[in-house]
Amino acid sequence: KSILVLNGPNLNLLGTRQPEVYGATTLAMIEASCTAHAAEAGLSVSCLQSNHEGVLIDAIHAAKGKHDGLILNAGALTHTSIALMDAITSVELPLVEVHLSNIHAREPFRHKSYIAPVALGQICGFGAQGYLLAIDALKAHLSGTEP
Numbered sequence: 001k002s003i004l005v006l007n008g009p010n011l012n013l014l015g016t017r018q019p020e021v022y023g024a025t026t027l028a029m030i031e032a033s034c035t036a037h038a039a040e041a042g043l044s045v046s047c048l049q050s051n052h053e054g055v056l057i058d059a060i061h062a063a064k065g066k067h068d069g070l071i072l073n074a075g076a077l078t079h080t081s082i083a084l085m086d087a088i089t090s091v092e093l094p095l096v097e098v099h100l101s102n103i104h105a106r107e108p109f110r111h112k113s114y115i116a117p118v119a120l121g122q123i124c125g126f127g128a129q130g131y132l133l134a135i136d137a138l139k140a141h142l143s144g145t146e147p
């Protein structure tokens with residue numbers, strides 16, 4: 001099985017961007033640990049980061065037939081993008097939503113997620129580890145052992 005890990009706007013700056021909120025781990029480190037963790041679980045991983053909503057939408061469309069599941073940290077697009085939500089609905093691929101920070105403990109405008117209603121579930125507040133938890137959750141879903 002194959003998983004696509006998608007990261008949205010400003011996540012290329014992880015490591016130096018507000019480390020007190022998002023941690024000191026860089027995106028390259030997160031992507032490397034996802035690849036290693038998935039390999040241990042017998043899964044393959046592709047990773048993509050973009051600051052552009054349309055590039056993320058194109059990647060979700062292209063994932064259909066190519067990947068079995070998605071992990072998405074849409075950054076601030078989480079709170080605004082009906083287009084990303086519609087793309088996820090359209091491809092009918094299982095998706096786990098990830099955020100490094102606990103968006104529900106932050107500003108009210110971060111409490112709303114357009115991704116959550118079309119995701120299997122949401123993992124937030126556990127930093128870079130959240131991506132690995134998402135891989136475990138997706139693996140269990142894909143093998144039919146968990147919802």
Ligand code: DQA
Pocket residue numbers: 009010011073074075076077078098099100101102103110
């Ligand atoms: C984020 C939370 C969003 O509110 C924010 O805009 C981000 C990162 C997170 O991973 O905690 O860019 O998705």
